[in-house]
Amino acid sequence: MTLLLENGTLLAMWGAILLHWLIPIPPEFHPLRLWHQTAIAVATKVNNPKDNAKQRQLSGLLAWSVMWLTVLITLVAMKQFVLFDSLFNLTLLWFAIEWKHPHQLAKRLSKGLAEDRIGYCRHLLSLELNRETDKLSRVGLGKASAETLLLAYGRQVVCVLFWYCLAGGIGAILYRLAMSMARCWSPSRLAFQDFGLPAVRILATVEIIPLRLFALLLAFGRNLTGTIKTLWDQGERWLLPGPGWLLAAAGGKLTLSLGGPAIYAEQRRERPTVGGPIAPAALHIAQLQQLLYWRLWCWLGLCSAWLLVF
Numbered sequence: 001m002t003l004l005l006e007n008g009t010l011l012a013m014w015g016a017i018l019l020h021w022l023i024p025i026p027p028e029f030h031p032l033r034l035w036h037q038t039a040i041a042v043a044t045k046v047n048n049p050k051d052n053a054k055q056r057q058l059s060g061l062l063a064w065s066v067m068w069l070t071v072l073i074t075l076v077a078m079k080q081f082v083l084f085d086s087l088f089n090l091t092l093l094w095f096a097i098e099w100k101h102p103h104q105l106a107k108r109l110s111k112g113l114a115e116d117r118i119g120y121c122r123h124l125l126s127l128e129l130n131r132e133t134d135k136l137s138r139v140g141l142g143k144a145s146a147e148t149l150l151l152a153y154g155r156q157v158v159c160v161l162f163w164y165c166l167a168g169g170i171g172a173i174l175y176r177l178a179m180s181m182a183r184c185w186s187p188s189r190l191a192f193q194d195f196g197l198p199a200v201r202i203l204a205t206v207e208i209i210p211l212r213l214f215a216l217l218l219a220f221g222r223n224l225t226g227t228i229k230t231l232w233d234q235g236e237r238w239l240l241p242g243p244g245w246l247l248a249a250a251g252g253k254l255t256l257s258l259g260g261p262a263i264y265a266e267q268r269r270e271r272p273t274v275g276g277p278i279a280p281a282a283l284h285i286a287q288l289q290q291l292l293y294w295r296l297w298c299w300l301g302l303c304s305a306w307l308l309v310f
Contacts, residue, residue: 009086013093047195053194060197102153110286130264146284188264215246227249258273
């Protein structure tokens, strides 16, 4: 008990999670909203469509570096003046983590699919995805729902906590800012096809370890052998290495079919298919949510143990 009370970083982590559930920051007032708007403004200035592909990639890398390093330097400088490191870490993690929204989204999507409210589910997913959702079928909605929840939990909870354990509140918020830029400048949008590549590659690099570790955590328990085989055979097929393992592990665990074609900017793009043979429906979304719920608590326990020891 004494060790726990003396570990301010651990107490700050649990405090931030509790605060996030009790007092979630409204999206319209969230600091990340301002960051997103700034990223759009910067891209408007420096992403010149007349430049060749290499020039646009270089512009994207320089824009990413200037924005991210500016925040890093500012936060490191601020840390020198704070009186309570724990409060500083708690505040930054509170800004960075997003656990409650995916939890609520899962319930809404599961209920919407069960009630066959196709338009409602399309609208919910349109707020989360860069891809087009207005023509998704029931099967497409099930797949998109499962993929959205997996990546939302993986990036906004698993990766945020991982980087918090390694670099405190600064690490957590800097990861979230990198994730936001990759989403804002997604190469799936024609305007950012080259400009956004550096942001996506950086994100893929910093999330590969936590997402793969969490994918292994998902595999434990029922159907362990089959899940590991699916993960091993299919995990590398996906466009990004971290999400590929996560989708393959969840799909193999619950024998769900994930991936397949998707429409971005009115263009059909073929994506690999991973997982099992069953197209996700309302019941499977509820099962996936239950699986993720318990594995996230296990992940939180592992993070707590890491902070206690190190």
